[in-house]
Amino acid sequence: MMEKIIVSDQVTPAERSHDAEKAVSRQAVYENDQASISDKDSVEFQGGVRRVRAITSSWSTKTLILVFVLLYLVSFVDALLVSVQGSLNPYITSEFGKHGLLTVVSVVSTILGGSSKLTLAKIIDIWGRVEGFLFMLLIMVIGLIMKATCTSIEMYTAAHTLYWVGHIGLGYVVEIMLADMTTLKNRMIMLGINGTPGICSTFAGPKIAALFYANLNFRWAFGAFVIMLVGVCIPVCVVMLLMQRRAEKSGRLTKEKSGRSWWQSIVHYFIEFDVVGIILITAAFSLILIPFSIAAYGPKGWATDYIIAMEVLGVLCVPGFYIWERYFSPVQFLPWKYLKEPTMIGSCMLYGVMFLSVFAWNSYFSSYLQVVHRLDITTAGYVLNSFSLTSFIFSPIFGVLIRITGEYKWTVMAGIPIFLLGTALLIPFRQPSTHVGILTMTQILVGLGTCLFTVCGQLAIMAMVSHQEVAVVLAIYGLFGSIGAAVGSAIAGAMWNNITEKQIYARLPEASKHLAASIFGSMVTQMSYADGSAERTAIVGAYADVQRKMVIVGVCFVPVCILCTWFWRAVNVKKLMKEQTTGNVW
Template sequence: MFVVPIFCSIWLTSSRIWLIMFVDAMQQGMTGSLTPYVTSSFSRHSLTATTSIMSSIIGGLIKLPLAKVLDIFGRPQGFFVMIWFMVVGLVMMAACQNVQTYAAAQVFYWVGYNGVSYCCGIFIADTSALKNRAFAFAFINSPYIATVWIGGPLATAFLGSAGGFRWGFGAFTIITPFVTLPLFFVFWLNYRKAKKNGMLIKRESKGTFWLSLKYYFIEFDVIGLLLIAGGLALFLLPFSLYSYQSKGWSSALVISMLVVGIVLLIGFALYEKYVAPKTFIPFELLADRTVLGACVLAAVLFVSFYIWDSYFFSFLQVVNGLTITEASYVANIYSIGSCFFSLIVGLLIRWTGRFKWLALSFGVPLTVLGVGLMIHFRQPNVNIGYIVMCQIFIAFSGGTLVICEQMAAMAATTHQYVAVVLAVEAMFSSIGGAIGSTVAAAIWTGVFPKKLGQYLPAESQGNLTSIYGSLTVQMSYPMGSPTRNAINQAYGDAQKTMLIAATVVQVLSFIAVFFWRDIKVKDFKQVKGLVV
């Protein structure tokens, strides 16, 4: 007799999660359109990709400690802290006075967003049978289908207002708590109810404050977390910052960052293997070839995506002459296409009970085809219809592979480890994104200014620095003028190098998927209490 109330409660909570994802997707679509203008306002357009490196690293790594926070302190507490991080990040974006502050704001925001989405994902995993979970995850991400049409016009409206991009971020500091706090109260009420009924395991006191601090310091593997976060950051950032040093790669700052980064990464590996009492990465799960293959695929997809996507929005505006709204539509074909097609993939997995065949025979080949074709089509004087075609290919294949990789990771483990394995998969995705942004920034700073210097006519050579540093300056030259043609050609050369790198990386996708076990999800028995 309790089936109907429970069913309604779960679907009501799911609808709240959908609303949260809708607002976040809308905000991210707007941010993607605004970021080139934010960096250009400080004459640092070339750092567009760099702003996401630290946020990708830290935002991805935070999910593993968050899994323990949820386990030790409770889901509502962890969820509330993540909301706070999101709001702080948005406030910092609205108030930033330089690129460094904007990049730091991205870290706060993405730590919060990744934490919120992780909590929502665990709820969906806990309340759905494995055979239906692909469709459930696809449904929760379906808001991107609608928000694609909102982000560009929203960015245009805010840029045209008196407050500019700052009020765009400021508005979401109000909207975000409004849509997320209701779900926090749902989690809190259920937590209180479970605690009152004695369903929560009471954790023993660790003694004094210092003993408790020591316990959690070890439990969260703080040293290991700092080593890998610092190592990745110091190793990756020089690839996008070297061009701002007078001596380039010979700069003492660049060399020291690379050396210290490598030392920290080696130190992380040695510490985790020989010293750490508790490792925050569950290496025993990665011993499973399906889990490892899913994580590698996640990393490869994000490396490739961030290489070709980092300066894509700027390319559409400068080379193709699109408005912010038009460029946002084209740039977000991936979002709408992948989210739409993932619903179909979810139904196919529900029907066939398998996912490997979809990834290996359709997802990976179509991704390689789409990215590879853009090497030729993402150039000046090429009809934009061909770019749209490539984006559709990548969108459909991306929607297939993201769902399949999550299903592979979850199907290869017991339900007890679903939360952890999703956190590990997300960590690989985020680190892959950081690597992709680093490669994109390195190629851009290495190719674009050099080619710009070669192609610019003599009368514009004195403006090379301002052209390189600002999207608005680049678009200020009329289409068809010698200077605009030179800028467009430099864009084309940089994009070609990026796309070659993105295509080569995708070859690893075949290897990752090949090693998956062909698991039939229909064979899994439903966990007690599931209703979807």
């Protein structure tokens, strides 16, 4: 509470006036702080939060720096892996003759990865950060091993889903750990710095992917990263567990026994993690969105029985999820109280719309660059990743800017015209005759806009809550991003699979029309035709037509970003009286 100003009889009128002004100023700061919190700050912390608060209270500055460095190494290897597998994905799906199913692989994994964050948020809040970190590492390793040994597109889809859930979860836990170790005004600087490994992976990833593809195969790539990933993750866990033991010995942390039997514990966590809720929400989005990518492969298209069944079940799962959460769930999967806060709604919607717009055209952009512009894996990766490269470079810079000004609402507004310009320029420049340098420029503009959205959006939602709620609100934020990405990928997949093959067939000469299906199914086959041939002309024309339609769809969603940011509260993080962290933090 604001301290009271006591004025004695001897105080002069001028001094009294000065003290009164200070009191009014303090009151304004206090009210501004209170307005920034969606609900009353938590006075009780769950086990995982208490544990990390005790750890940060017991470690030295050297240990703090060491953990920062170790987490940076984890992010480095993870970013490199994402870049490598992203470059190899079109070739892997083509190897199974299913290049068109590229977005199906993404839709399932993206939805499950996003929705699992809320369950993971409960794991790290109840059990601890290290436990969640190790659990995600295990899932990621299993997924990578499966990817290295897969023998069909179905097995690869399942493997990629496991890997992506682990990847999303691991990155999420790293973000939460960094939030535990930083003050609100410094947080986006450290989160931005932690993203800078993407600068290296932008250039190294495609080159490494090309070397594996040319000299070994994609299986060896995944196998090698299993070893590297485990090697950088274990030291983080060791340091955190050692610091936890120190906190226990110093008396800052005490162990509490639940008193439950193993069966009671299973039931307790089944309820606590709302397993029914996560199944319903995952099934809803998966069953609704996947048919858009696979309908073209059905015997009767959209009239195929299993396509209809998936859509019907998916639609039914939506009200089923609401009814379960509203009337039956003892512990809600989605904490509705946070979605009543305008800044929370706007930030989450902005993140979702941003990903929807980008993924509507970006999903097949790598294939477009390699087939139409004849770029190799490495160069295509450079152009594609210039989008994320821009974000990695400017995130720490925008973090410093926010630390200096304390403002994030007006900062995010600057990203809207940049994002709109970059996306709009895609329409006239999505032509086979466009120079690759211009395509890279549009990627940079879009990346700059999305960087502002991400940095400001994350900070906006964290400024609304206390330390206890940080993990949950970031999970909700990530869920909206995953839903947006999944919807965008579904749109891209639907357009690709329902337009491209027909365009190729229509543009091919009569003597080659029977090859349309095999050409459509493999990017390697598409690139095998010589320049000037009738087949290549048909392929390039089909690619250009569908890509242009994709970017038009993406542009249509950009104006929604203005509405998403309009309702944000203009909170100055430098003037917040509350703090979310404790102990030796930066």
